[in-house]
Amino acid sequence: MILECPQCKTKVKIPDEAIEKKARCPRCKTVFVAEAPVEVDVEVMESELEEPVSCGANLGGTGD
Numbered sequence: 915m916i917l918e919c920p921q922c923k924t925k926v927k928i929p930d931e932a933i934e935k936k937a938r939c940p941r942c943k944t945v946f947v948a949e950a951p952v953e954v955d956v957e958v959m960e961s962e963l964e965e966p967v968s969c970g971a972n973l974g975g976t977g978d
């Protein structure tokens with residue numbers, strides 16, 4: 915997983931087993947907790963679902 919250092923915004927590679935633990939930025943040496951990024955919930959109003967737009971707009975499967 916790649917996280918951004920909160921201090922200098924350097925991309926820091928975090929092993930999965932280090933999530934929720936402390937990581938150190940190799941650039942500025944800032945120690946920060948490697949929190950998994952929060953996925954933003956996109957709330958869809960039911961009324962917006964009346965018009966199907968899925969046909970031909972397949973962005974690729976994410977089910978794995």
Ligand SMILES: [Zn+2]
Nearest residue numbers: 919922939942
């Ligand atoms: Zn940094």
